[in-house]
Amino acid sequence: MLSIKNLHANIEGKEILKGINLEVKAGEVHAIMGPNGSGKSSLASVLAGRENYEITEGEVWLDGKNLLDMKPEVRAREGVFLAFQYPVEIPGVSNINFLRTALSEIRTHRELPQLSAKEFLKMTKEKQALVEFEAKLANRSLNQGFSGGEKKRNEVFQLAMLEPKLSILDETDSGLDIDALRIVSNGINKLRSADNAFVLITHYQRLLEYIVPDFVHVLYNGQIVRSGTKELALELEEKGYDWLKEEFHGNESINKI
């Protein structure tokens, strides 16, 4: 589904991704771990099409289409969803109205018929129940006055509504208490299918106890330096990230988890 080949990207002239290679197939869950500043969030931003990154080399394909040639909204309509690390607030725009607009754009792009108001409401109720998202939050202004946890749960609710092919979750677990983490993870587990794929960007192994990944990658200094199965996450939990410094002589300062 997703094929990243030798991806290099700069931000403000500084190289931040230094040759990423990654293959994600439908039905798979990949976890990307790594210390602060390793390029995890940059990878998510580049895939979603944030403007301030300059792609200097490499290719990204989504089901045979060149992702890097698409505007951010087209990537979204093609099925790329980014659950933001810091979701923004948009006062006065109701969550539901926003989702209706987004879904309508996506369905137009995919040449699907538009949902009637009734069908849309039915879908909203079902998805709310699926990811345990309160109706009162759905009707409020987009993320306005939401707690950190509510914002993250809203990202998962949106994910459920928009039914993307590829979901990239950028530290969706950060700032969540244990109950919220369980709700978010349950939601994602219910949304997993043979047709979609997830890339979980996370700092901690904790999330992976709830959402079991098929593959774990370690991102360090702009490159994937090691890949493995879920056991790799456990190893990282035990050893921390310091060993990377010794092994790969990175220039970045490394924080211990």
Next chain:
Amino acid sequence: MEKDDLMLEQLANREYEFGFVTAIDMDISEIGLNEDTVKFISAKKNEPQWLLDWRMKGFKAFQKQEMPQWQNFKMPEIDFQSISYYAAPKQQAKYASLDEVDPELLRTFEKLGIPMSEQKQLAGVAVDVVFDSVSVTTTYKKHLNELGIIFCSISDAVKDHPELIQKYLGSVVPHTDNVFASLNTAVFSDGSFVYIPKGVRCPMELSTYFRINAENTGQFERTLIIADEDSYVSYLEGCTAPMRDENQLHAAVVELIAMKGAEIKYSTVQNWYPGDKEGKGGIFNFVTKRGACRGERAKISWTQVETGSAITWKYPSILLQGDYSSGEFYSVAVTNNMQIADTGTKIYHLGAHTKSRIISKGISAGQGQNSYRGLVQMGAKAAYARNFTQCDSLLIGDRCGAHTFPYIESKNNTATIEHEATTSKIGEDQVFYLNQRGIDAEQAIALIVNGYAKDVLNQLPMEFAVEAQKLLSLTLEGSVG
């Protein structure tokens, strides 16, 4: 990708939708302004002597007055001698039924989306249409007559209800008020008149649609609304004009009078031609609007959505004379490209326990300059009067400007005045967030702006709110990317 770019480009370059000209025979007065012009207009309309005398007083006052200099932009040179002060469709100006109206004119109204057809009358909007200088038709008159409501052109009101006109015309905005009000007094051509009798609740929205069509003409309409004791009326005003390279002047006067216990709700969606991207052409919109709450518990509320005009200079005001009377001002003003808006309100608390509320939302894009200018005055007798003002500015891009000039004067120490102000910028983060959900930049801006203006748009009657939302999006097209 290419297709998408093309679409964005088309959107960005979309032109003013109402910029067409109607090919219709016009009766246009000679260019220029002198006593004879005033007499010509008065004679054209077969006016009584007292009205001509009043016009002449207005003209004399106009000659003595200076252009205002306090606004936050350089007042353009307006050559009052290069304007024609009267233009009317050549056919008989008044029609007994729509069948008699020039079909070309009807097509124009159709393009403007004016609800004149039978089908749209069912929607319950009574419309008076002022095309250039004269009122073309007033629909629904009969039904309103049965309730004792008078809704007609001001010219008809002069003929049919001279006692009301003589008593109230100029009683809120005197002929000496300001240079544009004086000019309007001298040369006003038509406009709407509304009278709601005691205790009557007007069952439908009353609406006037203003359209400038002819070249080198100004539009000087005059609206007078009187709500007698314990009555209620909601009134809507819309306006458009063709695209022309020259600036055209619109100097209207609106007077509202609310008696004891009466309520007037006045809504405007202003969409005069704003000029092109370089600032060429467009309407100079210099308008004087004022309402007086004459009796106890009277209420006046102004709601305005200002999206058009090259320059908007307008301060709908309220005199709170009766005790416990209240006033509201809700405004969204958008300036894109080279547009300028200097707008706000003046609220004079004269009676005791009077209340007012001001919600102003300015939106600036392109190189637009948007100023809020407001005055809240608490008079010596305004015991326990209260005002709340919220004044927000939203910036799109980094070449536009937002300015706020709130004036507060209080002569009564029991009065309360609150003022809140914010300035924000549409963040790239907000736009990107919406992009990431499949929404393109234009639509993202439209969503954000409509969310921002929601408190004001909610004040508009339903059909108008929808139109206003579309208009906001259209006005801001091309403001990103």
